[in-house]
Amino acid sequence: MEDKKLTMYHLYKEMLNNYMQSKSEHTLYSAQQFSKEMLEKDMSPEEVVSLHKSVITELVNDPSGELLDSFDLLLEVMIGYGLAHREHLSLRDRQRQLDSELNVAARMQQSLLPNNKIEVEAVDFGVKSVPAGKMSGDYYHYFVDEHGNIGAAVADVIGKGVPAAMCMSMIKYAMDSLPEQRLQPAALLENLNRVVARNIDDDMFITMVYGSYDSKKHQFHFASAGHEPCLYYSADTDDFHELKTKGLVLGVSSKVRYEEYVRDLNPGDFIVLLSDGVTECRINGEFIEMKHIKQIIRKYKHLSAQQMVDQVYSELEKIQEFQLRDDFTLLILRRNV
């Protein structure tokens, strides 16, 4: 400690002496480098003032007493800056700690999502979900039953970050507790809505679309709780249709009925489930148009469903200059044969 101070003292003295003789930019540059060393050695502003005062007292033959006294006042003023600096360091440490806690939470959240591959001959399936921050308020789910029928869902908690993510995990556990309704979209939403209404604050809302694909009849059944409409792509006409639905968002009232809809799929047709992070992409401050999203999807339709969602994401990411404002989830289910 004392050695360190002594070295700093000598270095500073030499530098100040040089400067007073040469007034050179070179010495000022050394001073700038020196300040980094002082920060590294944890020297506070008041210590710097005190150092300056003692060095100048030694260097100048007859320093004016008034001038020297002025440094005492400066030193007193600098105490506050020193405290602010220390507080800043400690807040920075706390931020790092919070960051690492969030990373753990984000990994846990990731583990709530399904990660098995869907291997059903009749269907090509792909999903891409990216949070805007570390944690996501989007949720997706899929599963295959023993007959090759598929259930798939996308949900979006209104809001972002940690509160939305906590809400999302509740949806996951609620879905797990309702296995028997997995292939009945309307019934599933009705049950889920009851759980959500009981368990979340009045100011939180969740939208969700749930669909099930019948691999024998090639029908897509779906119901929606105030979610973004799904898109249906017809290979025959090379056209997209928005699948309009009615249904209140989850959690508003515990008694809500949901209507179930059905759409026949021909080979090559596909269904797109998405969250508002996709439709509310912003390009130069303006929301992207649905037409534009459809164009992008169409551009990659020759690829597999997984490649499609990946490509659509990278293109939307690029046009938004890599700044995601909302959690992004895109899911595609295509009839193969």
Place this chain on the structure above:
Amino acid sequence: MQVHTHVEITSEWGIVAARQAGRKLAREVGFGSVDQARITTAISELARNIYLYANKGQIKIEELADAGKRGIKITAVDNGPGIKDVRRVMEDGFTTSGGLGAGLPGVKRLMDEFIIDSELNNGTKISAIKWLR
């Protein structure tokens, strides 16, 4: 006989008097100018807290000598409203004086040892020690 001083804090004048007494003793004990300023700032903050939140109280300043070590101890006592959540006021970024005051975490940083005792509706006692190195 070790020196100790009591200063009554009932106005901003009291704060200045406590600072003065603290600086004088710190100098006598042998603290350098940087530490003198730190000890004085700590006294200032403790005295201000008394003045702002309890209206009145005392600051006690004493010299310490313990196993060859010398130091200075500041004790701030008041019978004010007490602190509801000590953990909270000891958090960085939570300044009770509303302005950019150093707050209690600042006092803790300026000194070597820091003990706080507070009871809701019954007042607060804070002791802080700085050792001479």
